[in-house]
Amino acid sequence: MANKQAHKPVVITAGICLFAFLAACNSADNPCLVPTLSTVAVHCSRFDATSNTYADTALQNANFVCLDIDSARYWYYGAKGLSNFSIVLAPLKDTVRWTLQVDSGYSMTDTLFFIYESKLTFYSNACGYAYTYHLKQLPYTRHNLDSVAIINPEITTKANVQNVGIFF
Amino acid sequence: MLLLLCPVMVHAQEVADTVTSAPAAPAVQASQKQLRLGFDISRITRNLLSDKVRSYEVSADYYFKKELYFAAEAGFGSSTVNYPVLRYNSDNFFVQAGIDKALFTRKRPNDWSLAFVGLRYGVAVVKRGAADYNTDDGLGNKTSGTIPSDYFSLHWLELAGGMKLELFRGVFAGWTVRSKFALNQKSVGDLKPEGIAGFGAAEKNLAFDFNFYISYALRWSGGRK
Numbered sequence: 153m154a155n156k157q158a159h160k161p162v163v164i165t166a167g168i169c170l171f172a173f174l175a176a177c178n179s180a181d182n183p184c185l186v187p188t189l190s191t192v193a194v195h196c197s198r199f200d201a202t203s204n205t206y207a208d209t210a211l212q213n214a215n216f217v218c219l220d221i222d223s224a225r226y227w228y229y230g231a232k233g234l235s236n237f238s239i240v241l242a243p244l245k246d247t248v249r250w251t252l253q254v255d256s257g258y259s260m261t262d263t264l265f266f267i268y269e270s271k272l273t274f275y276s277n278a279c280g281y282a283y284t285y286h287l288k289q290l291p292y293t294r295h296n297l298d299s300v301a302i303i304n305p306e307i308t309t310k311a312n313v314q315n316v317g318i319f320f
Numbered sequence: 321m322l323l324l325l326c327p328v329m330v331h332a333q334e335v336a337d338t339v340t341s342a343p344a345a346p347a348v349q350a351s352q353k354q355l356r357l358g359f360d361i362s363r364i365t366r367n368l369l370s371d372k373v374r375s376y377e378v379s380a381d382y383y384f385k386k387e388l389y390f391a392a393e394a395g396f397g398s399s400t401v402n403y404p405v406l407r408y409n410s411d412n413f414f415v416q417a418g419i420d421k422a423l424f425t426r427k428r429p430n431d432w433s434l435a436f437v438g439l440r441y442g443v444a445v446v447k448r449g450a451a452d453y454n455t456d457d458g459l460g461n462k463t464s465g466t467i468p469s470d471y472f473s474l475h476w477l478e479l480a481g482g483m484k485l486e487l488f489r490g491v492f493a494g495w496t497v498r499s500k501f502a503l504n505q506k507s508v509g510d511l512k513p514e515g516i517a518g519f520g521a522a523e524k525n526l527a528f529d530f531n532f533y534i535s536y537a538l539r540w541s542g543g544r545k
Contacts (some may be wrong), residue, residue: 184405189457223459243461272455272465274510280405281453283463 373515397517412519416442
C-alpha cells in the first residue's frame with residue numbers, strides 16, 4: 153500500500169459502487185407466492201370386470217356437496233366429466249361431511265365423514281400460517297359406492313398427491 | 321464483487337512487483353502499536369432506506385505481527401415483520417471476532433493502509449417478540465392467535481475481505497465484504513427475523529454483507545524497532 157494517493161480514488165469508488173449495489177438489493181415486502189389452502193385430493197375409479205382392475209372414471213353429472221362448510225357447499229354441484237376433486241375441510245372442526253351423488257339424474261347419494269386433526273403450519277413471513285390436516289378416519293355410506301380408501305392421510309398444499317380413493 | 325477488487329489488486333501487485341525488483345528489503349518490524357476503532361456508516365443509510373430493519377455496527381482491530389490483525393465487530397439491531405397475516409418484532413445484538421491478514425507486506429512502518437482477507441466467528445442473540453397471526457382460507461374460516469415470544473442464538477463463520485485506507489493521520493475509510501455461513505440456522509425456528517445485526521436475513525444458511533467503515537487509529541510506542 154505504498155502509493156497511497158493512487159489508491160484513494162480506487163477504494164472510494166469501489167466502496168460507493170458496492171454500497172449502491174447492495175442498497176439496490178434492499179427488497180420491498182415479499183408477496184406470498186405459494187398456495188396455503190390445503191385440500192383433499194379425491195380420485196374416483198370404477199371396477200372394470202373385463203380387465204379385473206379399477207380404472208379412472210369421470211363422473212358425468214356429479215353433485216359433490218359439503219354439508220358443513222356453507223361457502224363450499226356447491227363447489228362441485230353438477231360437475232361434469234371430472235374424476236379428480238379437490239375438497240376442503242374446516243380448521244375449527246374435527247369432522248366434515250361431504251355427500252356424493254355420482255349422477256344427479258338417478259343415483260342415490262352417499263355421505264363421506266372426514267374425521268381429522270388440524271395442524272397450524274408455518275409457510276413464510278409473507279404467507280404466515282395456515283392449516284394442514286391429518287385424516288384419521290373416513291366412514292362412508294354404501295348406497296352407490298363400493299369402497300373408499302385413505303391413500304395419503306396428510307392433507308397439505310402439495311400437488312400431485314392423492315389422498316382419498318373412491319371406488320364404484 | 322470480485323471484479324471490483326481486481327483493479328485494486330492488480331495495481332497493488334504492480335507496486336509490489338516494482339518493489340521486489342529492487343534488492344529484497346527486510347519486513348518492517350512494528351515499532352508502534354495500533355488499535356483501530358471504526359463505525360459502519362453504511363448502516364445509517366441502510367436504516368434510512370429500510371423501514372423493516374435497523375442495525376448499528378462498530379469494529380476494532382489490533383496489529384499483532386507479521387501483517388496479522390486481531391479483529392472484532394459488535395453491534396445491535398432490530399427488525400419488524402408486518403404483513404397482514406403475520407406481525408412480530410425482534411431485537412438482537414452480536415459480537416464476532418477473528419483475524420485479518422494483510423494481502424501485502426508493509427514497506428514502511430507508518431503505512432497502515434491495507435487490503436486484507438479475514439476469518440471470523442460470530443454469535444448473535446435474538447429476542448423475538450410475540451407474533452400475532454391471522455389465517456383466512458377464503459371460505460369463511462378465519463382464525464387468529466399469538467405465538468409466544470422466544471430467545472435464540474445464531475452462530476456463524478465468516479469470510480471477509482476489504483480495504484482500509486488512511487485518508488488523514490489516523491483516520492481511515494474502508495469497505496469490507498463478508499460471506500457468512502450459519503452453523504445452527506435450524507435453531508432460528510419458523511419465525512425468521514428479516515434482519516439480524518452482524519448476519520443479515522436469517523432465511524438461509526448463507527448471507528452476504530457489506531460495511532463501509534470510518535475508523536480512527538490509536539497508536540503508541542512499543543516493541544522493538
